[in-house]
Amino acid sequence: MADIVSTQTPKARKAHKCDWCGGKIEVGERYERTFITDYGDAWTWKCHPECQRLVQIFIDMDYIEREDLVSRDSFREACQEYCRAHICPGCESWDKERNRCRNDQGYCLEKIKEMLLEGENDE
Numbered sequence: 357m358a359d360i361v362s363t364q365t366p367k368a369r370k371a372h373k374c375d376w377c378g379g380k381i382e383v384g385e386r387y388e389r390t391f392i393t394d395y396g397d398a399w400t401w402k403c404h405p406e407c408q409r410l411v412q413i414f415i416d417m418d419y420i421e422r423e424d425l426v427s428r429d430s431f432r433e434a435c436q437e438y439c440r441a442h443i444c445p446g447c448e449s450w451d452k453e454r455n456r457c458r459n460d461q462g463y464c465l466e467k468i469k470e471m472l473l474e475g476e477n478d479e
């Protein structure tokens with residue numbers, strides 16, 4: 357079973373990549389740093405706090421199955437699914453003819469964050 361040993365939210369002393377969205381965590385930005393062990397393996401998961409919030413919200417909304425460790429693929433699939441259902445049709449990134457999103461990853465993370473995290477202040 358996977359174990360979350362500790363979670364901290366330090367300020368980035370160097371740039372990191374968010375393990376959820378793949379976006380950049382800038383120097384000086386607060387990020388979530390989680391130390392995980394699983395059957396003798398140990399690693400550190402670094403991510404934007406907002407992305408971590410999204411995972412929680414997606415789990416609550418049943419877009420992501422509640423399980424030990426949520427995979428990055430589940431996160432991306434949930435983003436795509438949510439985006440398709442709530443954002444795509446009226447979005448400027450939506451290609452009506454090809455019936456797909458013009459974004460490489462297939463969803464607009466910023467818009468998802470706007471919709472789901474609005475009103476949730478982190479200061």
Ligand SMILES: [Zn+2]
Binds near residue numbers: 375378403407
């Ligand atoms: Zn992120």
